[in-house]
Amino acid sequence: MARTDAIVLGAGIVGTSAALHLAKRGLSVALVDRRGPGEETSYGNAGVLEGNTLFAHAFPKGFGALLRIALKQAPEANYHLSALPGLAPWFLAYRSNTRGERAMEFAKAMRPLYARAVAEHEALMAEAGATRYLRREGWLKLYRSDASFAATAREREYAVELGLRHRPLGVDEARALEPSLAPVFSHAVHWPDAASVSNPLAVTNAYAAQLSKLGGVILKGDARTLHRSGGNWRVDTDEGPIDGSQAVIALGPWAPDVLGPLGIRLPLAFKRGYHRHFRSQGNAGLMRPVVDTDYGYCLAPMEQGIRLTTGAEFAHRDAAPTPEQFNRLMPAARALYPLADGIEAQPWLGARPCFADSRPVIGRAPGQPGLWLDYGHAHWGLTLGPASGRLLAEMMTGTTPFCDPTPYAAERFSS
Numbered sequence: 001m002a003r004t005d006a007i008v009l010g011a012g013i014v015g016t017s018a019a020l021h022l023a024k025r026g027l028s029v030a031l032v033d034r035r036g037p038g039e040e041t042s043y044g045n046a047g048v049l050e051g052n053t054l055f056a057h058a059f060p061k062g063f064g065a066l067l068r069i070a071l072k073q074a075p076e077a078n079y080h081l082s083a084l085p086g087l088a089p090w091f092l093a094y095r096s097n098t099r100g101e102r103a104m105e106f107a108k109a110m111r112p113l114y115a116r117a118v119a120e121h122e123a124l125m126a127e128a129g130a131t132r133y134l135r136r137e138g139w140l141k142l143y144r145s146d147a148s149f150a151a152t153a154r155e156r157e158y159a160v161e162l163g164l165r166h167r168p169l170g171v172d173e174a175r176a177l178e179p180s181l182a183p184v185f186s187h188a189v190h191w192p193d194a195a196s197v198s199n200p201l202a203v204t205n206a207y208a209a210q211l212s213k214l215g216g217v218i219l220k221g222d223a224r225t226l227h228r229s230g231g232n233w234r235v236d237t238d239e240g241p242i243d244g245s246q247a248v249i250a251l252g253p254w255a256p257d258v259l260g261p262l263g264i265r266l267p268l269a270f271k272r273g274y275h276r277h278f279r280s281q282g283n284a285g286l287m288r289p290v291v292d293t294d295y296g297y298c299l300a301p302m303e304q305g306i307r308l309t310t311g312a313e314f315a316h317r318d319a320a321p322t323p324e325q326f327n328r329l330m331p332a333a334r335a336l337y338p339l340a341d342g343i344e345a346q347p348w349l350g351a352r353p354c355f356a357d358s359r360p361v362i363g364r365a366p367g368q369p370g371l372w373l374d375y376g377h378a379h380w381g382l383t384l385g386p387a388s389g390r391l392l393a394e395m396m397t398g399t400t401p402f403c404d405p406t407p408y409a410a411e412r413f414s415s
């Protein structure tokens with residue numbers, strides 16, 4: 001029987017970062033996934049490392065915005081009717097969590113993690129030889145109207161208060177940064193301290209390779225076989241069963257598959273999202289990710305081409321893909337940037353694992369000694385993977401954590 005100090009279940013950016021942080025602290029670690037590292041949600045994102053995040057994605061405000069979504073005309077959101085009844089309590093909680101004082105509560109609770117996010121990636125990239133994927137060009141948010149720019153004023157005011165650098169730009173100034181953009185927007189904001197990566201899969205793979213160098217093992221196995229065996233946690237892998245005195249659930253959208261049978265039911269919903277790569281016309285290109293906020297999509301320069309990622313689709317996690325949002329947003333995207341033909345025939349689909357307060361769960365699993373949780377990073381799991389992994393590893397090894405983990409405890413849902 002193989003034994004380790006810690007079994008980490010899920011080799012996305014979150015689990016791989018946690019495993020690496022545990023190995024760096026001298027623990028023997030087995031990282032277990034049914035696929036290769038980084039091949040699920042952590043593959044398909046927009047690659048933005050957004051340490052400036054202050055507020056969670058807003059719930060649509062006003063009757064008009066809700067009606068457009070209801071009529072399936074909104075490019076930024078889609079839904080499956082069959083998923084809505086089950087999501088109603090989550091929507092109500094999300095709505096109240098993204099307004100007024102509650103929105104500020106999120107900003108304050110999450111600031112310590114976001115503030116460390118880019119630096120923690122930089123540290124792991126330096127160790128893993130992955131710095132070549134890192135761009136320090138920030139990202140650009142575009143606003144099509146005065147109204148949509150004004151609607152996000154609170155974010156910029158709070159950023160000023162906290163000293164987070166950002167520069168509101170006119171159209172010409174924005175086009176000086178990104179000359180391939182057409183002047184179809186009216187305002188832009190450059191956030192220079194955000195970073196981005198040109199290949200999120202390669203970054204997770206580099207962290208996984210670094211884990212192997214430190215003696216960690218990467219195994220194929222089904223996390224749903226997790227069970228107690230004596231005083232340990234045991235999981236079955238292709239190499240046989242493995243025991244760990246501690247286990248970490250870092251299964252992103254699949255965490256409930258393992259936690260449900262253990263009696264841990266936390267209110268996770270899925271904001272599904274799609275991407276597709278496009279070639280650019282002529283010599284067009286982008287230096288950094290650009291988000292067209294009114295349409296809710298992002299254009300991110302990747303090694304594979306320009307990756308266009310969509311906003312949220314509320315649907316059952318495993319429901320068949322319905323990439324209708326592309327039809328709604330492609331005219332706007334083509335007007336903004338000279339996209340040529342698509343590279344893949346079908347879009348990629350992933351699911352952002354999202355709690356109603358948009359905070360991840362990082363810490364002990366309630367009622368299950370030796371079991372730890374690190375999932376639910378929603379829109380910003382690529383950004384937060386290494387900072388969360390460090391925090392979790394510090395908690396698991398009894399070191400003073402770099403920030404107060406209380407806001408991320410699973411127990412917040414039982415109070």
Ligand SMILES: Cc1cc2nc3c(=O)[nH]c(=O)nc-3n(C[C@H](O)[C@H](O)[C@H](O)COP(=O)(O)OP(=O)(O)OC[C@H]3O[C@@H](n4cnc5c(N)ncnc54)[C@H](O)[C@@H]3O)c2cc1C
Nearest residue numbers: 012014034041042045046047048223252273380381382383
């Ligand atoms: C369209 C889109 C754009 C995004 N853009 C950004 C962005 O720009 N910046 C950012 O920070 N974040 C972004 N995100 C969010 C980010 O991608 C996620 O928050 C993050 O990838 C979650 O990582 P994870 O490791 O928790 O999950 P995952 O990467 O999904 O990892 C979970 C792992 O668990 C494994 N697994 C599942 N079930 C089992 C099982 N039974 N047995 C064994 N293994 C199992 C899976 O194979 C997978 O490898 C975006 C997401 C989407 C969908």
